[in-house]
Amino acid sequence: MKSFFNLKSWRGRSLRSRVAFAAVVVTGLALAAPGASTATTMSSKKPLIVWIDTSRIPYEQAYMKANPGANIKWVIYNGNENGTGVLQSKFALWNRIGWPSVAPDVMFDSQNYDAVQLGTAPYNDLLSLSKYVPASVLKGYAGHSMSACTTPSGKIVCLRNDTAADVLWVNQGLYTKFFGKAPVPTTWSGIVADGQMLKKGHPGYTVGDIGDEFDDDFIYWGNGCPLDQVVGANTVEIDPTNLACTKINNLLDNSGLEGNAISTTYVFAAGGFPAAKVVMMVGPLWYGTAVFENGKKAPDGVPNGTMAAYPPPLSVLGKPITGALGGGLWLVSSHSSQPAAAAALAEFMSTSPKVQAVGVDAGLPDYTPDQAAYVGSFGSVFANPVVSGKAWETAAAEVWNGWGPTPWSTDAAWASTVVPGVTATPPSTLGKQMNSFALALANDARLAGWTVKSTSKCINSFGGSGC
Amino acid sequence: MTDPLVTVAPGEHASARRGRRSRWRRERPPAGGSRTAGYFFVALYVAMLLCLGVAPTVYAISLALRTSHGLGVGNFVDSYHLPEFMPAFKHVLLFEAIWLVSQSVLVVSLALMVHNLSRRVSATFRFIFYLPGAMAGAASVVIWLFMFTPTTSPFAFIEHALHYTLLANTVTPANLPVLFAIMAFWTGAGGWIVVMHGALNNVPTELIEAAEIDGSNVFQTALRIKLPLIRKWVVYMLVLSFASGTQLFVEPQILGIATGGEVPPQWSPNQLAYYLAFQLDRFNEAAAISVDLLVFGLLVAVLIVWRGKLFEVQ
Incomplete structure (x- = not known):
């Protein structure tokens, strides 16, 4: 549920560089504020104000190259990075005191769940785009991905930028070394079986990681466990006792792999993550260049051309679904004085192959007509570019729409309730911590004024007394 | 010597010799001019306090008491x-x-x-x-x-x-x-x-x-x-x-x-x-x-x- 770029640029580095990065961003903001690159223009019309994050600067350059002389004021902000709520706080204040002329017309947003919150009451600050964007374009986005842009009443309040669906990353050389010509696993139990073989025969090598602040996205979202299922206006179903949830918990907890072949460290740990020991790992598309082929030498990285992407494993209940970890959105303000121009710009950013083909690092375009050209540019980056490209496209279409856009972060709840336990020595199990995770989600939902539906005694009890 | 502030000086001077009495003397309110200066400095503080302390507090209380069904x-x-x-x-x-x-x-x-x-x-x-x-x-x-x-x-x-x-x-x-x-x-x-x-x-x-x-x-x-x-x-x-x-x-x-x-x-x-x-x-x-x-x-x-x-x- 977090941005591709947010994670790559912020979490994807050591603590030291995080701090350095923060300093750079702060300086960048200070520099950008007064002199944000205003396009020279002959018209005296008010420029469109577009807010983007630092990772989207190549998009700005691509746009200006395709539309020279466009009257746009580009402003750098943090992309509403997880936990900062820049848009929420600014919109809330502007709704009280009136919208100033510096308010943005178009915004890039790195948080999947922001659009529906900002497009519905009490905010109601996003433009309904169905009037401005042709239906044929809206149908072009991968799988169910536009559900993050659709309010309960059916309004389209954003356009997708990129997708960060989960795939199975495989170190092709290591896999052939240990498993010969056996096909790459297509199920979770297949991954666990391979892990058990490695634990016995080649200790130190891993088949996954569950210690990150966002691993709930592939463990539960990717397995169809209803912890964030929007079932009506401001109503969410949170059901930790569902078979999909208990089955994946039991599979991983009983495997004996947690803390060894399924590592419990961070993939972005400050002291380095042994990426060269990973034989396979379920993770988002961008892990390919951010975690593995990250320019570092072994043990923290592997050379280009080492990893290949395979389709995500079937869910524990046998469904072809997966989770996602990121993917940005383009929002248009309903307070814009030039709604048509603003919507057109958002559409161009989201769908134009000129913008959406700026490099393998940028993330797979969610707009499917752009995908073939994009995966065609893999070259020698991954071990098996054709298989990897297909796997990316498959995964993008398989992202489960059971996890909806809710105005709270499932990752933050996971980070505060489960991560301390699974990363402890000795680690606690997922099953033991399921209730506290689900209760934290339910509390977040109730705090946001949502109704929680559940069959769990724990969640329905007062103050969690029945957990 | 017309400056009221300077007139304090002899008293100060005498304090070394006259102990108790001088202490009483020093605690007397200062003469007119310094009192105005005192008010001036306090006024600056009071203005800041009203703007940055009292006004937000009053605003918070009024917000807190306002509900969708009136005050409560x-x-x-x-x-x-x-x-x-x-x-x-x-x-x-x-x-x-x-x-x-x-x-x-x-x-x-x-x-x-x-x-x-x-x-x-x-x-x-x-x-x-x-x-x-x-x-x-x-x-x-x-x-x-x-x-x-x-x-x-x-x-x-x-x-x-x-x-x-x-x-x-x-x-x-x-x-x-x-x-x-x-x-x-x-x-x-x-x-x-x-x-x-x-x-x-x-x-x-x-x-x-x-x-x-x-x-x-x-x-x-x-x-x-x-x-x-x-x-x-x-x-x-x-x-x-x-x-x-x-x-x-x-x-x-x-x-x-x-x-x-x-x-x-x-x-x-x-x-x-x-x-x-x-x-x-x-x-x-x-x-x-x-x-x-x-x-x-x-x-x-x-x-x-x-x-x-x-x-x-x-």
């Missing part, structure tokens, strides 16, 4: 029933208990120890104690982020002894009150040691000499003579620290963002209010929680002042 206490009731409300107050109270006890004991004992050292050594120590206080707020959180991370911390040996290998092992829900107490201690203790030292300098030397002549050792002098005489300063420290402690915000907020949410964004009451106002656009309930904090801080301050006899004239 609905926002207070609603915010009280939020699932995060009681836990947030419990977190902060636990943090305050750890912090205030350790701060009182350590600040007072360090100040007493430093006060016994020679002047130059004591000044050096006070300067060193004060240094961490120079890095307050957000800057100190970034430094503590390094200190709490087992792979980068100079105190990693302590964390390894506790089987901590990742930041996530340190930043657990059970550890949070202790972590924030450590941060708050190092930010504030140095300043308070300097204040306590100043207070100790006001203890009359005759008193200490008399005690020593009566056979009091260093510890007895510190605990029986000096400590009771600086008691009011300790109470003063408690009042101010308690109030700032209930408003804990920056430390959990930044630690939470830096760890991807391991500190929930509603950990402290102030964070909960911020979250309601700026994440959920519910200003009225947020204002109700702010007013709760104000009332809570005032009640505890009144209690401490009353029990600690802070304003009693000796």
Whole structure:
């Protein structure tokens, strides 16, 4: 549920560089504020104000190259990075005191769940785009991905930028070394079986990681466990006792792999993550260049051309679904004085192959007509570019729409309730911590004024007394 | 010689010779001109206080009392029933208990120890104690982020002894009150040691000499003579620290963002209010929680002042 770029640029580095990065961003903001690159223009019309994050600067350059002389004021902000709520706080204040002329017309947003919150009451600050964007374009986005842009009443309040669906990353050389010509696993139990073989025969090598602040996205979202299922206006179903949830918990907890072949460290740990020991790992598309082929030498990285992407494993209940970890959105303000121009710009950013083909690092375009050209540019980056490209496209279409856009972060709840336990020595199990995770989600939902539906005694009890 | 300020000088001069009378004289209200200057300086402060202190408080109270059905206490009731409300107050109270006890004991004992050292050594120590206080707020959180991370911390040996290998092992829900107490201690203790030292300098030397002549050792002098005489300063420290402690915000907020949410964004009451106002656009309930904090801080301050006899004239 977090941005591709947010994670790559912020979490994807050591603590030291995080701090350095923060300093750079702060300086960048200070520099950008007064002199944000205003396009020279002959018209005296008010420029469109577009807010983007630092990772989207190549998009700005691509746009200006395709539309020279466009009257746009580009402003750098943090992309509403997880936990900062820049848009929420600014919109809330502007709704009280009136919208100033510096308010943005178009915004890039790195948080999947922001659009529906900002497009519905009490905010109601996003433009309904169905009037401005042709239906044929809206149908072009991968799988169910536009559900993050659709309010309960059916309004389209954003356009997708990129997708960060989960795939199975495989170190092709290591896999052939240990498993010969056996096909790459297509199920979770297949991954666990391979892990058990490695634990016995080649200790130190891993088949996954569950210690990150966002691993709930592939463990539960990717397995169809209803912890964030929007079932009506401001109503969410949170059901930790569902078979999909208990089955994946039991599979991983009983495997004996947690803390060894399924590592419990961070993939972005400050002291380095042994990426060269990973034989396979379920993770988002961008892990390919951010975690593995990250320019570092072994043990923290592997050379280009080492990893290949395979389709995500079937869910524990046998469904072809997966989770996602990121993917940005383009929002248009309903307070814009030039709604048509603003919507057109958002559409161009989201769908134009000129913008959406700026490099393998940028993330797979969610707009499917752009995908073939994009995966065609893999070259020698991954071990098996054709298989990897297909796997990316498959995964993008398989992202489960059971996890909806809710105005709270499932990752933050996971980070505060489960991560301390699974990363402890000795680690606690997922099953033991399921209730506290689900209760934290339910509390977040109730705090946001949502109704929680559940069959769990724990969640329905007062103050969690029945957990 | 027409300047009224200068006319004070002879009295001052005479004070050396005439002892008692001069003291009475010095305490007389100053003559006209300086009184105007006094009003001027106070007026600046009062204007700032009205703009930045009183007006926001009045606004918060009016927001808190405004509900969808007119004026009432609905926002207070609603915010009280939020699932995060009681836990947030419990977190902060636990943090305050750890912090205030350790701060009182350590600040007072360090100040007493430093006060016994020679002047130059004591000044050096006070300067060193004060240094961490120079890095307050957000800057100190970034430094503590390094200190709490087992792979980068100079105190990693302590964390390894506790089987901590990742930041996530340190930043657990059970550890949070202790972590924030450590941060708050190092930010504030140095300043308070300097204040306590100043207070100790006001203890009359005759008193200490008399005690020593009566056979009091260093510890007895510190605990029986000096400590009771600086008691009011300790109470003063408690009042101010308690109030700032209930408003804990920056430390959990930044630690939470830096760890991807391991500190929930509603950990402290102030964070909960911020979250309601700026994440959920519910200003009225947020204002109700702010007013709760104000009332809570005032009640505890009144209690401490009353029990600690802070304003009693000796």
